[in-house]
Amino acid sequence: MAHSSTSFQLETRADGKRILAVAGDWTIWTVATVDEDLRKADIAPDTVLDVSALDKLDTSGAFVIDRAMGGFDRGEDPVHVTGEHPAAGRLLEQVRRASTEPPAEPIHHPGFIALLDRAGHGAIDAWRELLGTLSFIGETMATMARLVANPKRVRWTSIVSVMEDAGLDALPIVCFLSFFIGLVIAFIGANLLAMFNASVFTVELVGIGMLREFGAVLTGIILAGRTDSAFTAQIGAMKMRQEIDAMRVIGLDPMEAIVAPRLIALLVMTPLLTFAAMLSGIAGGLAAAWAAMDISPKMFIERFQDVVPPQHFWVGIVKAPVFAIVIALVGCRQGMLVEGDVVSLGRRTTSAVVQSIFLVITLDALFAIVYYQMNV
Amino acid sequence: MTAAAATLEKRAPATDREVIIRVRDLTNRFGAKTVHEDLELDVFKGEVLGVIGGSGTGKSVLLRSIVGLHHPQKSDIEIFGQHIGQLSREERVKVEQRLGVMFQDGALFSTLSVRENVMAPMREHVHLPLTLMKDLADMKIRLAGLEMEAANKRPGDLSGGMRKRAALARALALDPDILFLDEPTAGLDPISAARFDTLIRDLSHALGLTVFLVTHDLDTLVATCDRVAVLNDGKVLAIGPLNEVRENPHPWIQEYFSGPRGRAAVR
Numbered sequence: 001m002a003h004s005s006t007s008f009q010l011e012t013r014a015d016g017k018r019i020l021a022v023a024g025d026w027t028i029w030t031v032a033t034v035d036e037d038l039r040k041a042d043i044a045p046d047t048v049l050d051v052s053a054l055d056k057l058d059t060s061g062a063f064v065i066d067r068a069m070g071g072f073d074r075g076e077d078p079v080h081v082t083g084e085h086p087a088a089g090r091l092l093e094q095v096r097r098a099s100t101e102p103p104a105e106p107i108h109h110p111g112f113i114a115l116l117d118r119a120g121h122g123a124i125d126a127w128r129e130l131l132g133t134l135s136f137i138g139e140t141m142a143t144m145a146r147l148v149a150n151p152k153r154v155r156w157t158s159i160v161s162v163m164e165d166a167g168l169d170a171l172p173i174v175c176f177l178s179f180f181i182g183l184v185i186a187f188i189g190a191n192l193l194a195m196f197n198a199s200v201f202t203v204e205l206v207g208i209g210m211l212r213e214f215g216a217v218l219t220g221i222i223l224a225g226r227t228d229s230a231f232t233a234q235i236g237a238m239k240m241r242q243e244i245d246a247m248r249v250i251g252l253d254p255m256e257a258i259v260a261p262r263l264i265a266l267l268v269m270t271p272l273l274t275f276a277a278m279l280s281g282i283a284g285g286l287a288a289a290w291a292a293m294d295i296s297p298k299m300f301i302e303r304f305q306d307v308v309p310p311q312h313f314w315v316g317i318v319k320a321p322v323f324a325i326v327i328a329l330v331g332c333r334q335g336m337l338v339e340g341d342v343v344s345l346g347r348r349t350t351s352a353v354v355q356s357i358f359l360v361i362t363l364d365a366l367f368a369i370v371y372y373q374m375n376v
Numbered sequence: 377m378t379a380a381a382a383t384l385e386k387r388a389p390a391t392d393r394e395v396i397i398r399v400r401d402l403t404n405r406f407g408a409k410t411v412h413e414d415l416e417l418d419v420f421k422g423e424v425l426g427v428i429g430g431s432g433t434g435k436s437v438l439l440r441s442i443v444g445l446h447h448p449q450k451s452d453i454e455i456f457g458q459h460i461g462q463l464s465r466e467e468r469v470k471v472e473q474r475l476g477v478m479f480q481d482g483a484l485f486s487t488l489s490v491r492e493n494v495m496a497p498m499r500e501h502v503h504l505p506l507t508l509m510k511d512l513a514d515m516k517i518r519l520a521g522l523e524m525e526a527a528n529k530r531p532g533d534l535s536g537g538m539r540k541r542a543a544l545a546r547a548l549a550l551d552p553d554i555l556f557l558d559e560p561t562a563g564l565d566p567i568s569a570a571r572f573d574t575l576i577r578d579l580s581h582a583l584g585l586t587v588f589l590v591t592h593d594l595d596t597l598v599a600t601c602d603r604v605a606v607l608n609d610g611k612v613l614a615i616g617p618l619n620e621v622r623e624n625p626h627p628w629i630q631e632y633f634s635g636p637r638g639r640a641a642v643r
Contacts (some may be wrong), residue, residue, distance in 0.1 A: 027513070028551050032504045058551035059583060063515050087584055094582040098518035105490075340532040341486040 006030040018044055019082075020069070026061025038068040041267025045070050049092075052083030052258070055287035062091035063099065064295035072099045103325045109227040138309075140263065143255040158261040159268075166262075167269030171276060173226070178210070178218050178277040184375055190293050199293050203300055206285030207308035211316045217364050219270060224356035228331035231262060232352040235335025236345045254336075255291050263328040269325035271317055278316065315376060319367055323360050327351035330356040393420040396456065396554060396586050397442060403450040404437055411437050412448070417555075417642035424580050424587040426597045429607030430628065435590040436480075438607065441555055442588070443477055445466070455554070473501055476552030480559045482543035485529035490517060490542045491527040497549040513549070520545035521575050537568040541575075548579075554586045561593045573599040594637055606632075 006024040013019060022044060024030070051057075068237050069079050094203040109117065147154050185276050189205040194237060234260060238244050247254050282304070294301075334352035397419035400612045404412040411434035417558050419425050427435050440446035443455060444460065453460045455471055463471065494513040498504060504512070517527050531539055540560060547555060560576065561569035577600045580587045591597065597604055597618060605615040606629055614624045622633045 026500055028498070028504075032508065035505070035508055055397070059515065059519065059548075060512050060551055063512060067511075090582045094519065094579075095515060098515050100514060100524050211641055311467050341530065359380075 006034050006035060008038060008041075011044065014021055018047040019046050019050050020065075021050040021053060021061065022065060022324075023055075025056040025243065026054065027056050027058045028060035029059050031064045037065050038064065041068065045074065046080075047081045048082050049088075050083050050087045051081055051085040054083075054085050056086060056275050057085065057087055057091055059095050059098075061090060062088070066092055066099065069098070072101060085150060086325065088285070104341075116280060120365060132337075133333065136336075137329060139150070139255055139260055140329060143253070144263070144271040145259050147256070154264070155257060155261050159265045162262050162265035163269050165230070166223065166265060170222060170226055170273060174219055174222050174273050175268075175280040177222065178215065178281040179213055179284040179287075180205055181218060182210055182277050182281030182286075183288045184284075185214075185281075186285040186288035187283055187292065190288070192298050200295065200296070201284065202293065203303045204307050206282060206289075207304050208312050210278050210281035210285070211305045211312040213316065213364070213368075214281055215306055216274045216316045216319040216323065217360065218281075219274045219277045219320065220327065220360035220364075223266070223270065223323070223327050224330075224360055225353055227266070228327055228334075228352045228356045229349050231328070231331030232335040232338070232349045233345065235332060236338030236348055239336065239338045240340060241343065259332045262332055263325065266324040266328045267321055270327075271320040274317055274320040278313070311376060319364065322363060322367075324362065327356045330359065377551070386604070386610065391508045393423075395419070395454075396421040397588070398454040399438075399442065400452040400454075401450055402438070402441060402448055402453070404434060404441065404446070410610055412441075415611055416613050417443055417605060417615070420603075421584060421586055421589060422580075423602040424577070424589060424600050426601035426604045427588070427590045427607060428592070428597065428604060433541075433607040434610070435607055436558055439477075439558055439590050442474065443475055443556055448609045473550055475556065476547035476550065476554070477556045478543045478547040478558065478560060480562060482531065482539040482556070484539060484542055484546065486531050489528050489530055490534070490545070493531070493542060494545045494549050497546065499592075501550065513545075516545045516548050517542070519548065519579070521571070537564050537572070540564065540572060544575075548583075551583070554588060555580070557587065557589045557591075559591055559593075560589065561591065561596050566595075568592065569595065569600070576600050594633075 006026060008023070009021045011019050011021065026034075049065065049069065065078060070077075074096075078096065081089055081092070108114075184207050186202050189202040190199055193199050193201050194203070222237040235244075238258075244254050244258075247257060285298055286300045289300055290297055331352050334355070338348045395418045397417070399417040401417060402412045402415040402417075404410070411432075414440070417438075427438065429435050437446060441448050441451060453462065456474065456616070458467070458471060460468070460471065462585065484490070485496065490511050491510065491615065494516050494627070495509050498509050498512065502509075514524065514527060518524070522538060522541045522545065526534060526538055531542060532540060544557075544560075547557075557576070559570050564572060573596050576587060576589070579585060580600075587600075589601065601618065603616055604618050604621045606613040606621060606624075606626075608626070608628055613626055614621045614629060621629065624630075
């Protein structure tokens with residue numbers, strides 16, 4: 001846009017009349033060049049505005065001129081204008097009505113008090129979060145108990161739908177990742193054990209590793225990332241669009257219609273996925289052993305049956321329902337906590353994934369300690 | 377003839393008024409459904425044009441086609457005398473800076489305060505000192521009829537009517553020449569809606585705005601519009617001052633204006 005040059009001139013006529021002559025375009029695109037000089041200029045309240053050389057004017061230009069000539073402090077007293085301009089009078093009047101006292105600066109506490117303030121708020125938030133989590137767990141348990149007592153209220157359709165979304169659709173990625181983890185463990189083991197001429201122990205390494213630990217933990221982490229983000233985003237979006245409120249008003253219990261089906265579906269699917277993860281991990285180890293160490297599949301399986309007792313399988317699979325509960329509860333609770341805006345949806349989805357991965361690994365460590373004490 | 381209709385008649389456009397938006401050959405199809413077929417429309421400088429039509433007649437699509445959010449199958453749209461389709465990217469941005477759009481639900485950025493929302497277009501396009509930008513944003517917020525307390529609030533904390541005003545303030549941020557309003561009074565209570573109508577009327581007069589208004593609200597038509605365009609069957613069925621359009625014998629128009637709501641609004 002070509003602007004005719006924006007300028008102003010302050011002069012005192014022979015008859016003592018003070019004139020502010022503005023020229024060129026005074027629009028949002030140009031006012032930055034003159035605003036500071038204009039505010040510095042000492043303009044008496046009785047100055048007359050000469051608009052005869054003024055080109056384009058918009059509300060921003062009018063605001064800058066009006067403010068320099070007193071603006072809000074003048075109250076009802078309009079700026080006196082001389083010269084012809086199609087819009088100047090209207091615009092000056094309009095922006096005067098819209099101008100306001102400069103807003104008061106927000107109060108800033110000194111650093112130390114602000115620190116205490118934030119620490120206090122943080123402590124209260126943590127306490128509330130703990131209470132909220134506990135009450136959510138309690139509410140879920142009560143709902144599940146109600147459903148057991150009255151199985152007709154169980155929503156099979158949504159359970160099956162979640163089972164497909166969160167379980168069946170996760171099967172390829174779970175198997176794929178477990179296969180490669182099994183492969184990697186076998187390769188690491190092969191190199192290390194070869195130093196002791198004990199390559200054949202690779203079978204134990206892969207078998208016990210996949211059954212006891214990696215099957216369940218891998219499944220847990222994948223579900224935490226893949227399914228929890230979906231749970232939180234779905235429930236959060238429903239919350240934002242007031243669908244949850246609508247359910248409550250209609251008399252549908254959101255715990256029963258949303259949380260319970262997800263929990264039940266994960267309780268069923270997580271052990272199955274864990275089992276699939278174990279199988280593919282062992283298959284990965286078998287492939288590596290065959291390719292790198294000339295251990296034939298037949299030999300691998302025979303040795304597997306000899307040296308890996310089934311107790312390792314049970315030790316691993318027992319963790320799956322525990323992870324399922326944690327993942328379902330965290331995802332649903334974070335979804336329910338979403339508020340009206342987009343930021344909270346993003347933040348809740350992130351914390352759902354972070355919290356559930358954290359809990360899966362922490363719980364796994366707890367299991368390891370307990371198993372160690374029990375000598376299993 | 378009522379007083380309102382009489383004043384509208386006085387403002388009825390002279391034939392040689394400057395055309396600011398010229399739409400020709402606009403064709404929009406969604407699958408098998410044709411929404412617009414060789415639609416023609418002129419918007420005059422400084423007028424408030426109300427676009428009405430039944431649901432699904434493509435009022436919003438027309439607005440989106442003009443402001444460039446929707447690419448029609450075929451179109452020849454001129455804004456400020458420039459063919460939109462033939463402009464380079466930079467030229468297009470310059471045209472777009474002179475348009476202000478207010479969406480139906482406000483479409484305010486929920487992560488920003490109202491003031492930051494109004495400042496967003498300024499930050500993007502204009503080099504202004506931050507303090508001046510804040511002062512200008514506050515002025516626009518007041519211009520749109522909001523109190524200063526609203527400036528620091530997030531859109532989520534505002535009522536429906538206040539959100540509409542905040543959206544209007546953002547649409548006015550760059551002092552546009554043309555203001556597009558999509559259902560500005562939908563979802564407002566009658567008192568807020570009436571105030572909003574007055575606000576639009578006053579602003580368009582004071583700022584010399586051209587307003588392109590899509591609405592279902594008959595009261596808005598009566599209170600704010602210089603001319604009314606009726607969309608039907610992919611074309612502009614009738615266009616002109618409200619009292620002329622009302623005389624059109626087309627059954628839809630007759631039903632629209634002589635239904636109970638129509639009679640109440642134009643009485």
